[in-house]
Amino acid sequence: MDLAGITSTYETDGVVGNVAVLSSDEAAMHRKRLEAVEAELGSLHYINKIHTVMASPYELVTSPAVLDVVESLIGPDILLYNSTYIIKEPHTDAYVAWHQDLTYWGLSDDDAQVSMWLAIAPAPVESGCMVMVPGSHKAGRAEHVERPGDGNVLLLGQQIVDVDVDLARPCSLEAGEASFHHGWTIHTSAPNTTDDRRIGLNVQFVAPHNRQAGEAMTATLVRGEDRFGYYETERSPTSELDQSHAEELFSADAKMKASFKTK
Numbered sequence: 123m124d125l126a127g128i129t130s131t132y133e134t135d136g137v138v139g140n141v142a143v144l145s146s147d148e149a150a151m152h153r154k155r156l157e158a159v160e161a162e163l164g165s166l167h168y169i170n171k172i173h174t175v176m177a178s179p180y181e182l183v184t185s186p187a188v189l190d191v192v193e194s195l196i197g198p199d200i201l202l203y204n205s206t207y208i209i210k211e212p213h214t215d216a217y218v219a220w221h222q223d224l225t226y227w228g229l230s231d232d233d234a235q236v237s238m239w240l241a242i243a244p245a246p247v248e249s250g251c252m253v254m255v256p257g258s259h260k261a262g263r264a265e266h267v268e269r270p271g272d273g274n275v276l277l278l279g280q281q282i283v284d285v286d287v288d289l290a291r292p293c294s295l296e297a298g299e300a301s302f303h304h305g306w307t308i309h310t311s312a313p314n315t316t317d318d319r320r321i322g323l324n325v326q327f328v329a330p331h332n333r334q335a336g337e338a339m340t341a342t343l344v345r346g347e348d349r350f351g352y353y354e355t356e357r358s359p360t361s362e363l364d365q366s367h368a369e370e371l372f373s374a375d376a377k378m379k380a381s382f383k384t385k
């Protein structure tokens with residue numbers, strides 16, 4: 123699909139899938155790099171801002187193939203707000219309940235944001251790929267309830283109870299393909315029933331004018347200009363793994379997650 127097709131599908135459906143941003147060989151190489159770091163540090167599942175300490179995700183999220191698509195969706199000035207590996211191990215129960223990403227963000231312009239989910243390993247339906255409700259972004263925020271602690275990967279256990287599941291479509295991906303979705307698009311994902319790991323790099327981009335309520339957040343300018351300065355600049359990796367900064371990042375991330383558990 124060309125960029126015009128990507129933009130028009132995204133506008134209509136709030137999601138566009140199967141966008142080839144890497145070859146399967148490149149995806150396999152990035153998987154190797156991730157797994158080499160995991161061999162040293164343990165699982166890298168769901169650690170926020172991983173692009174600040176590891177070269178492989180940083181290279182992925184700043185690649186022209188990715189940023190050309192992001193530019194076609196949110197404009198020429200692009201901040202990278204977050205990146206997280208979301209990994210489902212073979213035959214495990216972890217799932218992601220029906221939700222909308224923007225529920226807790228408090229952004230000033232909900233349309234100047236996009237999420238990418240890049241398949242580092244194949245993500246067929248059986249692996250628990252994402253399942254999207256096309257067009258649901260147009261209705262804005264749906265009511266969520268919080269039910270933590272039952273295998274839902276989302277930290278607050280947030281979920282939408284009332285979803286028309288007949289409208290939902292699986293978003294299976296080959297390794298190297300990505301999907302892009304709007305923050306109000308309702309989506310979910312089921313457990314991984316395959317023999318392989320399901321590895322996605324989940325990334326959020328915002329336009330610099332898009333201010334977030336609350337305390338000052340950090341972001342990395344990856345294309346164009348930031349004429350607003352709402353986000354503090356963050357570091358970029360200087361080697362394959364920035365060991366000392368990685369330890370800092372992991373301990374801040376663990377603290378943040380522990381604080382969610384006591385809420």
Ligand SMILES: O=C(O)CCC(=O)C(=O)O
Nearest residue numbers: 208218223239311322324
């Ligand atoms: O990785 C998954 O299964 C779900 C990810 C997700 O919900 C998201 O990218 O917003």
